[in-house]
Amino acid sequence: MGSKLIYVDNTSIGSKHEMFNASSLKMFSEIYDDVIFYASRPVKKNTFKILKKKPNNITYKFLPVINAKKRISGYLYAIIAMLTSCFVLIKTNKKDVIFFNYTVLWAFSAQNFLSKILNRKVIFMFHGDLEYLYDSRSPLNSFSKKALYRIKQKKFTPSKGAYFCVLGESIKRNLKKHVSNNFYQKTIFFEHSYIFREHVKDIIINDGIIRIGHLGELRKEKQFINNLFKFSKLLDSLKKIKFYSIGRIYHDKNILKKMGIEIISDSDKRSLSRFEMDKAISMLDYILFLYPKDGYKLRASGALYDAIDSEKPILSLKNDYFNNIFSKYKNIGCLFENENEIVDYLKNIKKQTSSIDYKIIKQKLSPKTVSLGFKKELEKIDFL
Template structure:
């Protein structure tokens, strides 16, 4: 067997999925030191990944630039043809028999299946938000709707079920949901929790602030629950609770004049140092994830919050990420029936229980940080 392996990113640029890909690579170095590791990606994405990786790991990985401008600027058909060229060029560069595609979109899935059909290599595919296309309803009665379906992620996921392509889903909850819907018949598959490098050190547990600070972490978008955060804010008196958006708003919310404190204006760049400093000031982070939005996708925000060791608040109706680990979310934060109930539970929480929640989070973080996300490679 060849003693090298390719990690390939044919779509992401800059910081997109950089933390996830950096964690994949670092785990590969830690657990498979006898294997040469190649990482093929856009130049800006490689730079973002290398900033996250410790210096030692950077020295153990061979980075190769890919020109993916045409992929990102083309429609699905031309994007697929361009990626066929890219993948074929990678296959000619070394003797790797296993190739990990760190993310995949509709065009890259088409390209990969066309290549794999005539290849003896093994391909591992890690779909992110592209899986949400499986829930999309295409209007097949119209010509335009039919064309879109013929090149969709949904259709190509279901056809050409090849033994040398294995899908790796980012979470047990995704794997379970697809199995319940009988979508994995004759498809090679496995799952891992989203790869993550935990970097935040917590030496002394902070006590509850006065007033207590409720935070929303990261990009303020509908799928992450920014409207629900606003709704909760509007039911509260800021003399009791302080609301803080540690992040920026997406383009769909940038014109809203929200009254709560925000770390950055829409579209602004926030340094990692400032982001980290401000996140540590928060007493609770909301995790108002919609059930329908996250049954087929992972949440990097969940792992960011775990890394900061900040208890999580949510309503019973919201997606329960801890359940994917077989854990009770009540041990790591506050769960309530409605906003009034949530406010009451927060204001009546004592310091001892708050300290216990943070201790539980620390233990949980230690357990999941020991996982090896690259075990799916069966090396």
């Protein structure tokens, strides 16, 4: 009998984590003989669209996911996610490996308990919520906060067959001082993979303007928004530069305009499609990241991989996660200590043709290559 993995996506709505979902699913199809993919129908459609050609060893099965737009539907969304998690745990064979691609924190205790009494092999994937292990400015509800608090305690006892997964070696390394030893000793990792485009088209605009864009959601509560405003103000003296924020905007567009930050039309009202994002990025000369230095210790950045996919040079402030990626792929851009250093760099920069070998970088970050490293992790814990 061949090896089987049950891939559970019972939280995604629309384009949420779409590239991670598609690329990690593809990665598991390279490792296991059979992969059962549980997700909603819209997510299935979107995931297979990104994959382009569905691997033959992936079989889809339907799971309901509530599109939470209001507070009451948000509670229903979480309850449905917990119920479908329990359904999968009960339904599957104890020889199979179950991968939850996003761990609903407030349901985590129930999932851990059920996997223990059913003797299941389970991998719980953790994303950005881990940042709130050390960041007091948490928007999480009380149940989720309690779950994070619990994994910090020495008495936390995970199920024998449960392991916890993070996106990258640097994240696992940073995690050690924030969680209990029982949690840390059962933490595994794989690097963020990506399904890259082979051919990237640029929009060439010969008007003497250098276009720089920040990628990702822009929210009032995001720590780096003050960094964006500071940077934009520093650009006042550089008339040859235009500054964009590309992604979903949850902020007053008039304030952004006043600060000299341009946005893509309607991005303050809806999420942009991947096609719209790619088109907007194609007109840029540089991609900018201004995440705070104390951020991205326990989370990965999907937008960083969007930047690599677009084959644009990256200008970024230093932080643990970006330092780690730039150390591996040294020529994808430049890291800086502060916003002033970036502005000084731009004062003397001219448009230039990139000499970066993106083909090699993309090959190293492909699901097939990443799967080779993660396969070794899985063999160590007897999940293969």
